[in-house]
Amino acid sequence: MALPRYAIGLDVGGTKIAAGVTDAHGEVIAKITPRPCPASEQDAVLTAVLDVIEELRDPYGTAGGVGAIGVGAAGLVDWPQGRIRTAPNSGYRDVPLRALLQDATGLPTVVDNDANTACWAEYRLGHRAPYMAFLTVGTGVGGGVVLADRLFRGSSGIGTEIGHMVVDPYGSQRCGCGTVGCLEALASGTALGRYGGAAAALDPGGTLATLAGGASHVTGETVSAAALQGDPTALAQLERLGHWLGIGIATLVNLFDLQLIVLGGGAAQAGDPLLKPVRASFEHFVTARAHRELPDIVPARLATDAGWMGAALLALEAQGG
Amino acid sequence: MALPRYAIGLDVGGTKIAAGVTDAHGEVIAKITPRPCPASEQDAVLTAVLDVIEELRDPYGTAGGVGAIGVGAAGLVDWPQGRIRTAPNSGYRDVPLRALLQDATGLPTVVDNDANTACWAEYRLGHRAPYMAFLTVGTGVGGGVVLADRLFRGSSGIGTEIGHMVVDPYGSQRCGCGTVGCLEALASGTALGRYGGAAAALDPGGTLATLAGGASHVTGETVSAAALQGDPTALAQLERLGHWLGIGIATLVNLFDLQLIVLGGGAAQAGDPLLKPVRASFEHFVTARAHRELPDIVPARLATDAGWMGAALLALEAQGG
Incomplete structure (x- = not known):
């Protein structure tokens, strides 16, 4: 299988979701205007995340296009399992987000703490x-x-x-x-x-x-x-x-x-x-x-895009990209 | 060259020197009664350390015997250079201890912080x-x-x-x-x-x-x-x-x-x-x-021998032992 060219990155915080599409060099192909994130309902969060993914995947989902998903999520996140143990300002606990997203989208996914993903974006694209x-x-x-x-x-x-x-x-x-x-x-x-x-x-x-x-x-x-x-x-x-x-x-x-x-x-x-x-x-x-x-x-050199971009970069790297 | 069978380990603290000889499995071949360490004179410390090394090396220095030296030293120690930047309760600064010992003994040497070497002994031989x-x-x-x-x-x-x-x-x-x-x-x-x-x-x-x-x-x-x-x-x-x-x-x-x-x-x-x-x-x-x-x-499982034993184990590992 060819290496994916693009990944969707999402930054799922306590109050909002930021997201976009990038390549392995950090070139931004597309991004959404950050939108509110349902604060406490696990199902509602998952629905909102999947909506964003579908929205970004459709225009770039052709062969050689979007081939991976990366999520930076607020809270304690098991690595590499991508299970959210607990998240501040939310009611959900023990959410196997990585598995849920992989099942729903069929795309390889990584889920990490949002500060980790922002750190990685800064390391890759900003100060290092x-x-x-x-x-x-x-x-x-x-x-x-x-x-x-x-x-x-x-x-x-x-x-x-x-x-x-x-x-x-x-x-x-x-x-x-x-x-x-x-x-x-x-x-x-x-x-x-x-x-x-x-x-x-x-x-x-x-x-x-x-x-x-x-x-x-x-x-x-x-x-x-x-x-x-x-x-x-x-x-x-x-x-x-x-x-x-x-x-x-x-x-x-x-x-x-x-x-x-x-x-x-x-x-x-x-x-x-x-x-x-x-x-x-x-x-x-x-x-x-x-x-x-x-x-x-x-x-930091990178501003509010760091969270989702770092997640997307990690997703591409996990695929060898 | 054959791998060394034994290493001399030294724990050079602010007030005393402990030392011994061990193999890669942590079997104690010999050890000295801890002795006072000259507190502030760099040359005196080096002389005391070399005395201990000669004392432990002679009986075990035959072919296949002592082939490496490890030192755990109090203070900030550059790794892998083994340079002591500064040590508490001492007057010496910027001592390239690893290089000095290698030159004086002809044996490959590692020098690390004493708490690091004790940690490694505990990991290798105690709780891990x-x-x-x-x-x-x-x-x-x-x-x-x-x-x-x-x-x-x-x-x-x-x-x-x-x-x-x-x-x-x-x-x-x-x-x-x-x-x-x-x-x-x-x-x-x-x-x-x-x-x-x-x-x-x-x-x-x-x-x-x-x-x-x-x-x-x-x-x-x-x-x-x-x-x-x-x-x-x-x-x-x-x-x-x-x-x-x-x-x-x-x-x-x-x-x-x-x-x-x-x-x-x-x-x-x-x-x-x-x-x-x-x-x-x-x-x-x-x-x-x-x-x-x-x-x-x-x-801890290991007591006062941890510092020198961990240093000796690191020295053997650095030689592939």
């Missing part, structure tokens, strides 16, 4: 190093790690839960996973919005509250927007976020001995007002900093 | 799993990680600095590395002695102070000994130590997706009074614990 970590800072904090030029998955596929490194176990912030002190509870876009909302409540006439239409409406995006305008209150919140991210990155580098850190996700688009405190905190907390080459910490 | 971590809890907290049945070293050899995971960045305890909040500052045998000393100062007539001959003399060993006698104050300090170790292990498992955790080093010999709180804390802090198989946390 043989040993690197990719962190996505959005609603939560996710990530992937490349070791010796291969995506690292641990013993079962559920490793690199970067957002759940325990960085403040005696703090007061509970993570969505139920534990106190996870990195995600302190360094996500959600946390940034919380920091901004608290600051705005103390300054109801300030830039943050004004931009958001009230302190209670401040989100991570509001803080990033206000920071772009030079608002010192917003900049202080990015500094706080960066401080925690730097702590998490220090532990990652202490453990994995990495050459490069790539920051993606919405919050990372704040640029230097976030990256500078991240770097300062990292350099403060990494051990033996005088005796190591410090890895660069850079913003 | 394809994905496992070994933590040694003594003066500091060191460790190694096995991934897919191979010792993981990161991009340059200085990974798995488990003792320097940042677990309490807003705490008050400074680590020997200069950073606040490292696991080692809170979960080493040294920390255990500090906890015990503070408790003993509040209870000068208690078991801890009595055993040690005064609160200021309490060490981690005192606490473990008092705990063996059932002293509730000592047991509480082991619980505190175990709490922090469990937090560090939770982060390790969240990141590396491990199947087994082995605890070695002096403090780990306390047994269940330490292991129970370690397990409880780990289960509390690991993310998504209801959706994963929890790895066993077990005491």
Whole structure:
């Protein structure tokens, strides 16, 4: 059988589905406008995913065309089985998504964690190093790690839960996973919005509250927007976020001995007002900093397409493409 | 050339040198009584190491005998270069130990971090799993990680600095590395002695102070000994130590997706009074614990010989043995 030329990639998150078709070089052949993902019904999610696949497959499904499917899914995903053990913000559990999609489409399929697939897209098409970590800072904090030029998955596929490194176990912030002190509870876009909302409540006439239409409406995006305008209150919140991210990155580098850190996700688009405190905190907390080459910490090159593109690339590679 | 039958292994720590001769199956052919290691003079350390090698090589140096040298050394060690970048409690820096030993002995040599070599001995001869971590809890907290049945070293050899995971960045305890909040500052045998000393100062007539001959003399060993006698104050300090170790292990498992955790080093010999709180804390802090198989946390099978034996095994494996 000839190697497939194209793969469909899907990024199935807690709230939306992004998808497209790419070749092995990352050339985008087609993509859909991201659409809402049914949040909690397993059957509804599967139907929505199959709808997207059919839509993208039809025009490119001729011989030599789409020959594989890759899915990046939020949650703990067994590799290579492609079974979703549990997913945040959803009601489904133990979904053998890979098997379900293969049965329904007849196409070879891979299913991996969405941060893993985004990491792989960045490695393949954006910034790369043989040993690197990719962190996505959005609603939560996710990530992937490349070791010796291969995506690292641990013993079962559920490793690199970067957002759940325990960085403040005696703090007061509970993570969505139920534990106190996870990195995600302190360094996500959600946390940034919380920091901004608290600051705005103390300054109801300030830039943050004004931009958001009230302190209670401040989100991570509001803080990033206000920071772009030079608002010192917003900049202080990015500094706080960066401080925690730097702590998490220090532990990652202490453990994995990495050459490069790539920051993606919405919050990372704040640029230097976030990256500078991240770097300062990292350099403060990494051990033996005088005796190591410090890895660069850079913003991701790929934006919101990374999740589905990485999944498609993994699907093609699994077919030898 | 025939494969070497035996290798000399050395464990060169901050304060002592342990060494012996083993074959590829871990049979101990000879070993020395551990002797003090010159703490800060690079030339003196090298002389002491060469003395040990000559002593062990002579009786077993005949054809088919000792054909390789392995060293586990405290500090950051480049792999495979075997250059010691920096070592705790020592004055030497940038020592190309592997090259120096090969030149002086004519034997092929490997030099790795001492916790890595102890981890490898445990994997080869003690408890093992394809994905496992070994933590040694003594003066500091060191460790190694096995991934897919191979010792993981990161991009340059200085990974798995488990003792320097940042677990309490807003705490008050400074680590020997200069950073606040490292696991080692809170979960080493040294920390255990500090906890015990503070408790003993509040209870000068208690078991801890009595055993040690005064609160200021309490060490981690005192606490473990008092705990063996059932002293509730000592047991509480082991619980505190175990709490922090469990937090560090939770982060390790969240990141590396491990199947087994082995605890070695002096403090780990306390047994269940330490292991129970370690397990409880780990289960509390690991993310998504209801959706994963929890790895066993077990005491090391190998004791103080692990460091030199693992180094010798690595040396034999590097020669194809």
